[in-house]
Amino acid sequence: MRHTWRWFGPVDKVTVQDAAQAGAEGIVSALHHIATGDVWPVDEITRRHEAIKAGGLYWDVVESVPVSEDIKTQTGDWKTHIANWQETLRRLSASGIRTVCYNFMPVLDWTRTDLRWEMKHGAKAMRFDLNDFAAFDIHILKRPDATQDYPDWLLDAAAKRFTEMPDAKIVALSRNIGAGLPGSADGYTLPELIEKLRSYHGVNRERLQQNLIDFLSEVTPVAEDVGINICAHGDDPPWPLLGLPRILSTEADYAHMLSQVDSRANGVTLCTGSLGARADNDLPFIANRFADRIHFVHLRNVTRDTDTVPCSFFEDEHLEGGTDMVAVIAALITEEARRRKEGREDHTVPMRPDHGQEILDDLTRGAQSGYPAIGRLKGLAELRGIERALSHGRFGLGKNNAELGAL
Incomplete structure (x- = not known):
């Protein structure tokens, strides 16, 4: 190769x-x-x-x-x-x-909830946390009908995760998920992301x-x-x-x-x-x-x-x-x-x-x-x-x- x-x-x-x-x-x-x-x-x-x-x-x-x-x-x-x-x-x-x-x-594009998740030995890795993502979708982005896409156990876990989430985590989560292509200056605010999702109706x-x-x-x-x-x-x-x-x-x-x-x-x-x-x-x-x-x-x-x-x-x-x-x-x-x-x-x-x-x-x-x-x-x-x-x-x-x- x-x-x-x-x-x-x-x-x-x-x-x-x-x-x-x-x-x-x-x-x-x-x-x-x-x-x-x-x-x-x-x-x-x-x-x-x-x-x-x-x-x-x-x-x-x-x-x-x-x-x-x-x-x-x-x-x-x-x-x-x-x-x-x-x-x-x-x-x-x-x-x-x-x-x-x-x-x-x-x-x-590729989606992660944490871009620098700390490992036990101190290294940092990217992570996708399903509870964080569901909390973002339902409670931060507030996408219409989002709750229909998750099982009951995950709805409960996401609600609990959101109530424990500090403001800095909410900001970081929104930034990480709304980022565009790697290396680009693209990215979406929450209202822009909702509007983009609407464009896929049908x-x-x-x-x-x-x-x-x-x-x-x-x-x-x-x-x-x-x-x-x-x-x-x-x-x-x-x-x-x-x-x-x-x-x-x-x-x-x-x-x-x-x-x-x-x-x-x-x-x-x-x-x-x-x-x-x-x-x-x-x-x-x-x-x-x-x-x-x-x-x-x-x-x-x-x-x-x-x-x-x-x-x-x-x-x-x-x-x-x-x-x-x-x-x-x-x-x-x-x-x-x-x-x-x-x-x-x-x-x-x-x-x-x-x-x-x-x-x-x-x-x-x-x-x-x-x-x-x-x-x-x-x-x-x-x-x-x-x-x-x-x-x-x-x-x-x-x-x-x-x-x-x-x-």
């Missing part, structure tokens, strides 16, 4: 040189300052390439070209936004980009699925023409939130998306952390089933409080948690060997150590939540060690697959 590192641009407190020192071979970035729905300007794309190159690496993957709410609901300027998305693909391809990640989560799960297929039917042919693989990131967490459907939460969801637009250019961003928040998602099986269409990989692990759906969970160390990371990496190495034998140009799959706990000097750096320097360095080193061992010519997969020696 090609080891990459997410960088949020010049505002990022973790630099490209830091990434290179951590062992990254390439950078994952995006133009977060460009408004969602607009075409990315050529000069801005060039400027980002140059900034990354100046740090000693190259821009390998775009994460993300945001999909507007208009596209997801097929309202407003959605057709213009699709045309702009297509043009952005053309411009990115002309600049050398071959992989573009996106998501189709309505209103909220958009049920089936309609949102169809809107995704309609979007892919328009952009995938352009991706094929310009030599870009587009890859959908899963829902995070992988279940409905705030009364909104989510449609990329399970193996079945991905199978539906891939079958409806059956092109190699239409693929998967395999995020082991997002899918791993559900106990019924078997990540090694999913990695094997969709191996041919996996274009980008996020490797991280979560520990669930329970195996129910939904549940509370926190972001654990990369080799801990509920996902068998060794088995997932083994599936990816095997797929890369198959692609090389087939002669595919995209035989090397870019991966990045996704998120990371804040440890050591991370605790005072103040980097983007979930993207510390040392925590990700530790994760990348561990993941790279597994890959190197599994692909060694004398051991593991390499012993039975001579072609893996090229790794």
Whole structure:
């Protein structure tokens, strides 16, 4: 795999040189300052390439070209936004980009109730607390009909949690849940969030699925023409939130998306952390089933409080948690060997150590939540060690697959 590192641009407190020192071979970035729905300007794309190159690496993957709410609901300027998305693909391809990640989560991107939850050993991790989230939805946001989406036991727990919640916690919870895409300046106040939720009136799960297929039917042919693989990131967490459907939460969801637009250019961003928040998602099986269409990989692990759906969970160390990371990496190495034998140009799959706990000097750096320097360095080193061992010519997969020696 090609080891990459997410960088949020010049505002990022973790630099490209830091990434290179951590062992990254390439950078994952995006133009977060460009408004969602607009075409990315050529000069801005060039400027980002140059900034990354100046740090000693190259821009390998775009994460993300945001999909507007208009596209997801097929309202407003959605057709213009699709045309702009297509043009952005053309411009990115002309600049050398071959992989573009996106998501189709309505209103909220990845959602956590606590961005710096303190572990027993003093490290800080991101956490999704189901009681906190329900307390926010029912008692802080006061979403109409919110109580209908929760069982009685959770209604009681959320009410108790809210009565014990200090004002500072209420403010932090509202800020964390209402945040926009990582690295962007987007975000919602409580009234804005309610208004956004209203814009999805009448958009049920089936309609949102169809809107995704309609979007892919328009952009995938352009991706094929310009030599870009587009890859959908899963829902995070992988279940409905705030009364909104989510449609990329399970193996079945991905199978539906891939079958409806059956092109190699239409693929998967395999995020082991997002899918791993559900106990019924078997990540090694999913990695094997969709191996041919996996274009980008996020490797991280979560520990669930329970195996129910939904549940509370926190972001654990990369080799801990509920996902068998060794088995997932083994599936990816095997797929890369198959692609090389087939002669595919995209035989090397870019991966990045996704998120990371804040440890050591991370605790005072103040980097983007979930993207510390040392925590990700530790994760990348561990993941790279597994890959190197599994692909060694004398051991593991390499012993039975001579072609893996090229790794």
